[in-house]
Amino acid sequence: xxxxxxxxxxxxxxxxxxxxxxxxxxxxxxxxxxxxxxxxxxxxxxxxxxxxxxxxxxxxxxxxxxxxxxxxxxxxxxxxxxxxxxxxxxxxxxxxxxxxxxxxxxxxxxxxxxxxxxxxxxxxxxxxxxxxxxxxxxxxxxxxxxxxxxxxxxxxxxxxxxxxxxxxxxxxxxxxxxxxxxxxxxxxxxxxxxxxxxxxxxxxxxxxxxxxxxxxxxxxxxxxxxxxxxxxxxxxxxxxxxxxxxxxxxxxxxxxxxxxxxxxxxxx
Numbered sequence: 001x002x003x004x005x006x007x008x009x010x011x012x013x014x015x016x017x018x019x020x021x022x023x024x025x026x027x028x029x030x031x032x033x034x035x036x037x038x039x040x041x042x043x044x045x046x047x048x049x050x051x052x053x054x055x056x057x058x059x060x061x062x063x064x065x066x067x068x069x070x071x072x073x074x075x076x077x078x079x080x081x082x083x084x085x086x087x088x089x090x091x092x093x094x095x096x097x098x099x100x101x102x103x104x105x106x107x108x109x110x111x112x113x114x115x116x117x118x119x120x121x122x123x124x125x126x127x128x129x130x131x132x133x134x135x136x137x138x139x140x141x142x143x144x145x146x147x148x149x150x151x152x153x154x155x156x157x158x159x160x161x162x163x164x165x166x167x168x169x170x171x172x173x174x175x176x177x178x179x180x181x182x183x184x185x186x187x188x189x190x191x192x193x194x195x196x197x198x199x200x201x202x203x204x205x206x207x208x209x210x211x212x213x214x215x216x217x218x219x220x221x222x223x224x225x226x227x228x229x230x231x232x233x234x235x236x237x238x239x240x241x242x243x244x245x246x247x248x249x250x251x252x253x254x255x256x257x258x259x260x261x262x263x264x265x266x267x268x
Contacts, residue, residue, distance in 0.1 A: 015163040016267050017203035018260070020068075021192055022061060022116060023173030024244050025213035026050065028189050036189060038197030039246070042208065046248035051257055052241055053212055059224055059239040061173065062089075064211035064257055065117040069166070070096045071261030082119045089118050099261050100124045103164060108268055110164040111156050114149050121168065125160070128152050142171040143191075150195050157202050164268060165203075169195065173239075176214050177225070180237025205249035205267060209260060213240035 033040040053059050062082050063074040070077050079094045103110045112124035120130050131145035132138065146169060153167050172188060179185055200206055220240045245254055252263045
């Protein structure tokens with residue numbers, strides 16, 4: 001490969017990619033690194049650490065994803081749940097600017113795909129219809145949605161070529177509630193691992209992050225879910241306060257989830 005061709009390929013890469021993995025936990029990743037080659041590779045060549053949800057904040061997806069992409073604490077943005085007074089919350093109900101709003105105003109092209117601070121997840125500069133959403137025990141549905149988000153990501157990277165691309169995969173959270181502790185869980189991490197490995201090759205700088213970790217019911221500092229859902233299905237797992245963070249090529253440091261907002265802006 002010539003140097004000229006190498007430079008061309010580098011220019012075609014996304015300048016900064018953020019891959020959110022809802023409920024990804026070190027409990028699975030660190031103990032199975034040999035079976036998760038993409039995670040293992042990134043941990044070797046990049047930096048990784050634990051992000052802990054502050055004691056006074058909820059260990060729930062809506063407020064944490066909102067915090068990450070707005071740079072505001074849960075108290076500051078005030079968004080806590082998907083449903084308030086029997087109404088699904090929308091982007092318009094949250095009175096803060098998100099990082100994509102700021103970048104867009106600065107003239108930086110950015111695409112955000114499937115950001116689950118609201119349901120259905122929020123998209124910016126792209127369209128996507130999820131295959132179901134929320135906690136689901138339908139593994140075929142989760143697999144289809146995960147594949148669709150992945151292929152949609154590839155299409156965005158190829159056709160839109162945005163300098164900044166943000167995407168979140170939600171299946172781990174949704175399936176771990178029903179299957180935590182089963183061998184099946186690792187197979188889903190392996191599925192996400194393959195996706196991370198492919199997307200990693202398409203970015204100059206990469207951030208892999210989860211909103212929270214995962215554990216058995218009663219093992220986290222607070223219990224976020226009941227013993228069973230409204231349909232009567234028993235839940236085996238719950239959210240844990242310790243989330244994952246892996247970075248490659250990122251100079252700015254993280255201390256907590258809300259720092260993602262500033263890190264994105266400083267790295268561009």
